[in-house]
């Protein structure tokens with residue numbers, strides 16, 4: 001079973017959007033998917049509750065108490081983390097995953113928070129960080145925006161503790177497609193194919209990475 005964690009300590013960076021879209025992507029590709037919501041806000045479970053039975057099923061797991069029981073045939077387990085996860089809680093979540101995706105939004109406050117968060121990650125015990133593959137993505141970007149450029153430059157330059165580049169894989173535009181799909185419990189891979197074509201293109205490098213051995217330790 002592949003376990004993919006979506007985490008950034010900053011609230012509203014796009015964790016739930018990215019986690020639910022990853023879940024929808026793999027489910028619509030015929031995979032057995034479970035989505036574990038660690039956030040008491042239960043946004044991922046709300047998303048799932050809106051999902052019609054006409055679409056590929058995803059198993060929802062309320063993981064607020066940290067217990068995750070997945071059906072035996074689960075192929076992909078997606079973890080949606082709450083904002084403000086630090087210290088021991090952060091370490092516990094990272095330990096559960098083989099792959100971690102960090103969405104960052106392009107505002108000065110979000111970028112500054114990302115600087116601290118990536119430092120905190122690099123400060124985790126080596127036994128934790130060597131067992132997980134991490135990538136960043138920019139989310140809710142305004143294409144050609146000044147802040148977007150600043151964020152992309154920053155993420156592009158990030159390195160892991162071992163000096164290797166921290167992959168920066170995608171810039172996802174801010175678009176109502178995400179809101180309209182989420183209203184129905186869908187990912188952009190399952191919604192309005194013509195209107196979401198550009199969004200799905202932006203996801204391609206991230207999807208390719210998630211499907212490749214590069215995202216597995």
Ligand SMILES: Nc1ncnc2c1ncn2[C@@H]1O[C@H](COP(=O)(O)OP(=O)(O)OP(=O)(O)O)[C@@H](O)[C@H]1O
Pocket residue numbers: 010011012013014015016017018039041043081082083139140141172173174175176178179182
């Ligand atoms: N690419 C996007 N385009 C448009 N809206 C977006 C995009 N990504 C996220 N949003 C919206 O921004 C808000 C915050 O996103 P989301 O809930 O995914 O963040 P989060 O990191 O999970 O937040 P929290 O820290 O509260 O859990 C939501 O209303 C979401 O629909």
Ligand SMILES: [Mg+2]
Pocket residue numbers: 015016017039043080081082
């Ligand atoms: Mg969330």
